[in-house]
Amino acid sequence: MSKKDFYEILGVSKSATAEEIKKAYRKKAIEFHPDKNPGNPLAEENFKLAAEAYEVLSDPNKKAKYDQYGHQAFDGTGGFGGHGHMNMDDIFSQFGDIFGGAFGGSGFGGFGGNSGGQRRVKGSNLRIKVKLTLEEIANGVEKKVKVKRKIQALGVKYKTCSTCNGQGQVLKVTNTILGRMQTATTCHVCGGSGQTIESKPHNADAYGMILEDETVSIKIPAGVVDGMQLKVSGKGNDAPGNGVAGDLIVAIEEQEHEFLKREGENLHYDLYISFAEAALGVSKDIEAINGKVRIKLEEGIQSGKILRLKGKGIPSLNSYGNGDLLVHVNVWTPKTLSKEQRQFFEKSMTDENFIPHPEKTDKSFFEKVKDMFS
Numbered sequence: 001m002s003k004k005d006f007y008e009i010l011g012v013s014k015s016a017t018a019e020e021i022k023k024a025y026r027k028k029a030i031e032f033h034p035d036k037n038p039g040n041p042l043a044e045e046n047f048k049l050a051a052e053a054y055e056v057l058s059d060p061n062k063k064a065k066y067d068q069y070g071h072q073a074f075d076g077t078g079g080f081g082g083h084g085h086m087n088m089d090d091i092f093s094q095f096g097d098i099f100g101g102a103f104g105g106s107g108f109g110g111f112g113g114n115s116g117g118q119r120r121v122k123g124s125n126l127r128i129k130v131k132l133t134l135e136e137i138a139n140g141v142e143k144k145v146k147v148k149r150k151i152q153a154l155g156v157k158y159k160t161c162s163t164c165n166g167q168g169q170v171l172k173v174t175n176t177i178l179g180r181m182q183t184a185t186t187c188h189v190c191g192g193s194g195q196t197i198e199s200k201p202h203n204a205d206a207y208g209m210i211l212e213d214e215t216v217s218i219k220i221p222a223g224v225v226d227g228m229q230l231k232v233s234g235k236g237n238d239a240p241g242n243g244v245a246g247d248l249i250v251a252i253e254e255q256e257h258e259f260l261k262r263e264g265e266n267l268h269y270d271l272y273i274s275f276a277e278a279a280l281g282v283s284k285d286i287e288a289i290n291g292k293v294r295i296k297l298e299e300g301i302q303s304g305k306i307l308r309l310k311g312k313g314i315p316s317l318n319s320y321g322n323g324d325l326l327v328h329v330n331v332w333t334p335k336t337l338s339k340e341q342r343q344f345f346e347k348s349m350t351d352e353n354f355i356p357h358p359e360k361t362d363k364s365f366f367e368k369v370k371d372m373f374s
Helices: 006-010 018-031 041-057 060-073 088-099 134-139 275-280 339-348 365-373
Strands: 126-132 141-152 157-160 169-176 179-186 195-199 209-220 229-232 248-254 260-263 266-273 282-288 291-297 306-309 325-331
Touching: 006 018, 006 041, 018 041, 041 060, 126 134, 126 141, 126 209, 209 229, 209 248, 266 282, 275 325, 291 306, 291 325
Parallel strands: 126 248, 266 325
Antiparallel strands: 141 209, 157 195, 169 179, 229 248, 260 266, 282 291, 306 325
């Protein structure tokens, strides 16, 4: 089942401004907020969908990738990017300030606002870079990486923070010309978790954490591009107490291929042939992404000819098929000649058959470049 378009979820057009997107999300989130729809699973699902849409469309970089690649820019395979798997804690911790006082104070009822309930903080994210060959990008790959992340130490005990009484926030009342104003700020003692450490092992830090190596399996979909960032939810640092773990951000680095050059979903290959091969025609084995491919060059082929091999390029992230492999034919001119070779070419210079006679159907260099990008 295909995912619903993010713009459709928020009810905005692709040309909507950042402020219009924010306003649309606020309207949807208030409409489907759990406090207004207790026990309604459909409303909760719509609330999560709106948050997912806003997370992407409110970020210029993510929005640009979504406009170009759609959901596959983040999801890939195996639920990449975290979209479709956001939980309520993620939403409230990331977008809580967008509501102002819509649900009692600056927070959310039941999730760290003024209506009771303990706030769950989120651990910090971790970032790694993964190098991929062109073959791995074309076929998709599962990588296992070792990550050093903070986890809660065994035996650590927490107690309710006495400063905020477990709320994670403290209220402050100030007198203004408009009257008494009440604001809520994150508790500076517990950092918003609502808990402080009662006891901890000697090897744990001040927050009850220890560093531990963990091997994380990352499923990378075919068609990713250099610089793209993928997210593995819950594989960042743990948070103290009852908090939720941060995420592992995976930056893609594409390694240069020995023969193939990538341009979007298309690949380019430079094929060099001799004068004799160009004149007589020849069959050649060329490098493709998944092995060699044999092509036949007709007699009299010209230097600069571009042969397009359909579907031999990189898969589309949107599952729209594969790009093409463009073979650029280059006739190699020798830099040195033997006496006999020189005599042959000196005679050829006056031979009518060797004098260039381009036909009207032969395209110019600029026309070939134009066709290549069309």
